[in-house]
Amino acid sequence: MSENFGSSGQIQPLSIGNVVSAAVRLYRSHLKTYLNLAAIAHLWVLVPVYGWAKYAAISGLISRLAFGELIYQPEGVQTARSHINPRLWSFLRVAFQVGISLLIIYIGLAIVGGVLGALIGGVLGGIFGVSTGITVIIVGGIVTVVLVLLGLTWFYSRWIVAEVPLAVEENINGGESVARSWELTKASVFRIQGIVLVGFIVTLPLVFVLNYIPSLFLIRLEPGTAIYSIVNLISVIGSLIGGVLVMPFWQALKAVLYLDLRSRREGLGLQLREPPSQDFR
DSSP states (O other): OOOOOOSSOOOOOOOHHHHHHHHHHHHHHTHHHHHHHHHHHHHHTTSTTHHHHHHHHHHHHHHHHHHHHHTTOOOOHHHHHHHHGGGHHHHHHHHHHHHHHHHHHHHHHHHHHHHHHHHHHHHHHHHHTOOHHHHHHHHHHHHHHHHHHHHHHHHHHHSTTTTHHHHHOSSOOHHHHHHHHHHHTTTOHHHHHHHHHHHHHHHHHHHIIIIIHHHHHHHTSOTTSHHHHHHHHHHHHHHHHHHHHHHHHHHHHHHHHHHHHHHHHHOOOOOOSSOTTOOOO
8 A cells, every 4th residue: 555646746735625626626527427427326226235335336436536537547437447346345345334333323422412411401400490301301402413413423534435445445355445544534533524514515505406495395295195296206306316416526525535645644646637837735
């Protein structure tokens, strides 16, 4: 894992905004290729197990293609697939390992937050002489939400590039790829959380229009009616289209972030695929 990817010079560590803007540029410049792959990936989701593995592998494929562009070593889709396909089940393992870990962490944080919130609510209720039951519910809810959000985003930040090493590096398996992400992100959690937040804001208008608005209409409709079925179908189609449009952006962002993390932690001669006059700092 000590290969030198750059051809000349090193980039300086990227800021939060520059990581996101680099991902946007990659997304725009390879829009057709990335969207085609994302559409295929979302169709594979309909096939249990094997289809899920294909989805995870295609996600890694997009990140590999993006990473190749960043380091002046672009690959064709078929060439990149020759590296990705033999690791199909490893990508599924990465997805399940991270997903199950986050689920367990979520349950644990919810329990701890509920207990802690109830204790704090009970104490505050006794001190201020207000209804203990109401105080426990309100404080418990607030503490639980805050603890779950902070905890989940922290752990997600540690595993955000979990599939990228598997897609890019040689002689690595799924478990090692997850561990690699944990190691690379060790000193950058808060910065990664900022990157995720900015990335979420960038994609929010698209997600809101295609995912949230149809769902809001469903709340006001009576289940079982014809109009409910139509709106529900529109909601499903909108969610699918939204997923296809957003997925390549996040995979490109992971590629940029992975490159930046390796540059920061390992001092590799990594270079962004930009004109020499471009300043990324």
